[in-house]
Amino acid sequence: METIANFGDEKLASEALARVKPQLAELQPEQLLQVNLDVQTAASTVLGALPEIRAFRERIVKELPAFDVAAFDRLEDYVLALSAAQAAFQTATAPSDDLEPLAAEGMKLREMLLAEARALSLRGLVDKHKLDNLKGATSRMNIAQDLQALSTVLLDSWSKIQGKTPTTQEDLLTASRIGTRLTRLVGARDQGPAVVAEATDQRLRVFTLMLRTYEEARAAIGYLRRREEDAESIAPTLYPGKGKRRASETEPASPTVPQPATGSAPVSVDKTQPIPVVTPAQIAAANAAAAQKGAPAPKDPFLS
Numbered sequence: 001m002e003t004i005a006n007f008g009d010e011k012l013a014s015e016a017l018a019r020v021k022p023q024l025a026e027l028q029p030e031q032l033l034q035v036n037l038d039v040q041t042a043a044s045t046v047l048g049a050l051p052e053i054r055a056f057r058e059r060i061v062k063e064l065p066a067f068d069v070a071a072f073d074r075l076e077d078y079v080l081a082l083s084a085a086q087a088a089f090q091t092a093t094a095p096s097d098d099l100e101p102l103a104a105e106g107m108k109l110r111e112m113l114l115a116e117a118r119a120l121s122l123r124g125l126v127d128k129h130k131l132d133n134l135k136g137a138t139s140r141m142n143i144a145q146d147l148q149a150l151s152t153v154l155l156d157s158w159s160k161i162q163g164k165t166p167t168t169q170e171d172l173l174t175a176s177r178i179g180t181r182l183t184r185l186v187g188a189r190d191q192g193p194a195v196v197a198e199a200t201d202q203r204l205r206v207f208t209l210m211l212r213t214y215e216e217a218r219a220a221i222g223y224l225r226r227r228e229e230d231a232e233s234i235a236p237t238l239y240p241g242k243g244k245r246r247a248s249e250t251e252p253a254s255p256t257v258p259q260p261a262t263g264s265a266p267v268s269v270d271k272t273q274p275i276p277v278v279t280p281a282q283i284a285a286a287n288a289a290a291a292q293k294g295a296p297a298p299k300d301p302f303l304s
Contacts, residue, residue, distance in 0.1 A: 013087070016080035017206070023074070024205040032204040033211060039086045042238045043079050046214055050076060052234050053217055060220050067220055071213045078210040085199070085206040092192075092199035099140070099185045106143045106178045113150040113175060116167050125160045126153060140186045147179035214238070 053075075060067050114134065121128035130153045134146050151172045154161065158169065188195065214235075222231040 013080045013084035016077040017084040020074065020077050020081045020206070020209065023071075023209055024202070027205050027208060031208060032201075033208045035203065035207050037238055039082060039207070042210075043083055045236060045238060046075070046079050046210070049235050050079075053221060056221060056224055056234075059224055063224065064220055068213075068216065071209075072217055075210070075213050075217065078206065078213055082203075082206045082210050085203040089199040089203040092196045099182075099189070102178060102182060102185070103140050103143060106147055106175075106182055107138065109171070109175055109178065110143055110146050110150065113154065113167065113171070114146070116165050117150055117154060120154075120157070120161055120165060123164075125164065126157050140182055144179040144182035144186070147175040147182075151176040151179070211238070 057069070057072070060072070061069055114131075117126055117131055118128075120126040121131060130149075134149055154167065155169070155172050161167075218231070218235040218237070221235045225231040225234065
């Protein structure tokens, strides 16, 4: 039975990442988007919306012929690939908390095995010349190399020393495992900057592809469902705090005209009524009419 836990399947995600490598390589550095949201939450949102979005594929192809349906069909791979890229990024950037405790455990085990090996060599059960190349130093890599060497030497002589030493085969296998783990951790630390840079670049590329493709799908759904006005419920935004503003918030305010009086409030222009245009002939006619009536000439040129 499949569950939501399958989303975190590393094999599934890594396979998706491998499939989208060609599209990742096509992106130019200036095209990359910064990761500005929670990756796992975004991935969950897209995967949850994907079945309903896919139901519109036929209409998208029919009504939007310029739509990149090939990218649309890879959207699930982009989401799964982003999960893998996020995991690689977190691993590369997380501090290795077990290096120091592991090195301390390895040093203690090396001292014990070295004492046993020297005692056995004095009895002729272990070739003492094989112990000459042990480092004995305290660096992490020296501890790792000595553990591997001691494990090999004692296992090679196991038929001779079995029952004659408190050391067990499990001790020797543990020494080998610690040596391998120390080597891996030290290598990861030394290669840290390069590994982090690679993981960061990969994460940005997959995030860009996923977000760009999903936003294109949202735009297509918005067009197809423009009359029903339910596009947001089908393909929800990954930025819920940045939804569209209401129309009243996007309309520009009414223009104002300057007032001659200092401190007077600006007056909104009534765009429904045109401002009358008065010609010099109209002014002269008005003055003549006023003179015949014995009235003073009007001072306001805007006549009704």
